[in-house]
Amino acid sequence: MRQTKTKDRANSNLPSIKVSLNREALKYYYFGPIRLVRIVITLIRNVPHISKSNKQTTINRSLVFITKSNAYILIYNYKAFTNGVAHKIEDYIQSEVKKYGTLCFPLIDSENSAGAASIAKKVEGMGASAVLVGGSSAIDQLELTEIVSSIKLQINIPVILFPGNVTGVSPRADAILFSTLLNSEDPYFITEAQALGALSVKKYNIEPLPTGYLIIGEGTTAWFIGRARGIPFNKYRIAVMYSLAAQYLGMRFLYLEAGSGAMQSISPQMVSAVRKHYEGILIVGGGIRAPETAKEIAKAGADVIVISTMIEQDGSWEDKLSTIIKEIRR
Structure with a gap:
């Protein structure tokens, strides 16, 4: 618990992200935590129009979120990682x-x-x-x-x-x-x-x-x-x-x-x-x-x-x- 709080404080200055949950998609997919981490990193790195530094920041924040919530989710839309800003x-x-x-x-x-x-x-x-x-x-x-x-x-x-x-x-x-x-x-x-x-x-x-x-x-x-x-x-x-x-x-x-x-x-x-x-x-x-x-x-x-x-x-x-x-x- 202390370790998690330390990580949260260390990342408190990072921007929050919005993670979209698609219930229909969840009917077909189930990710274990390790595979989910890999998929999140892959998806974020493949997002166009985001600088390398911003991608790394988003990856760091995403991993904290996953660890904290222990959630199994399918992230299906790259706009979820851009803090709500659509890159047209x-x-x-x-x-x-x-x-x-x-x-x-x-x-x-x-x-x-x-x-x-x-x-x-x-x-x-x-x-x-x-x-x-x-x-x-x-x-x-x-x-x-x-x-x-x-x-x-x-x-x-x-x-x-x-x-x-x-x-x-x-x-x-x-x-x-x-x-x-x-x-x-x-x-x-x-x-x-x-x-x-x-x-x-x-x-x-x-x-x-x-x-x-x-x-x-x-x-x-x-x-x-x-x-x-x-x-x-x-x-x-x-x-x-x-x-x-x-x-x-x-x-x-x-x-x-x-x-x-x-x-x-x-x-x-x-x-x-x-x-x-x-x-x-x-x-x-x-x-x-x-x-x-x-x-x-x-x-x-x-x-x-x-x-x-x-x-x-x-x-x-x-x-x-x-x-x-x-x-x-x-």
Whole structure:
């Protein structure tokens, strides 16, 4: 008892922390004290945007808390360690864009989970600024959470959800592309799915990134599932009209999507036309397989390029992705 009080006095000047307890998560996890200590240290050290000294301070305070309470808990949200101060992913993306010009967000399909954490670790080493996790037809929410959790234990860059439906929300993610499919013919994908998922985003304290989502072309899974009126690849003016509508509606992100596995990518001409009018973060994805294509899209004004199918299907994807990241940076 005396030893514990001495430790408490020694750490009395350290900031208090807020530890989140997720009762649903506790149904699936039970940690012994030794393993819990290791997991806490690993989680804190993997938290982005916190200085090394602050991380060590938080680790020290956390260990005192664990010793004092003898609790068995699952800490699932890195914001629990930041003294209640949210380090906005949106600000991080803005700063990365200012630093590098164009960023790469590899997309990991939650339906193809084999080696997801390993892939995330590799792309981080190549210079990816964040990892997207999602899929147009993903339905297994528990599997999604397991994938996100495994990825976060391996990387320091943010994990951002890219959901195709309300099942694409995970409590472990840092942020979510909270998107509306602007050119869908189905109200469900414009506002209804968003309404159904909004409370979960708030409950899990996931940072929402307000995103206008536009499907370009036809024939992909995203186009089919989302019941989109695909904008023809050569109709730049229509894309501009939608992009301005997104901006005027307060959407600070715009995602031009040809769809995973698309036979062609969005042209630099369309990207350039949209860039002249849209002032937010411009994301472009779908059908980008070659470094030359990525470089042209970056020069046309894309802030973020999303790579997905190449990672899933190309055996030499590591060399190509590494080249893409180098080529798109200024």
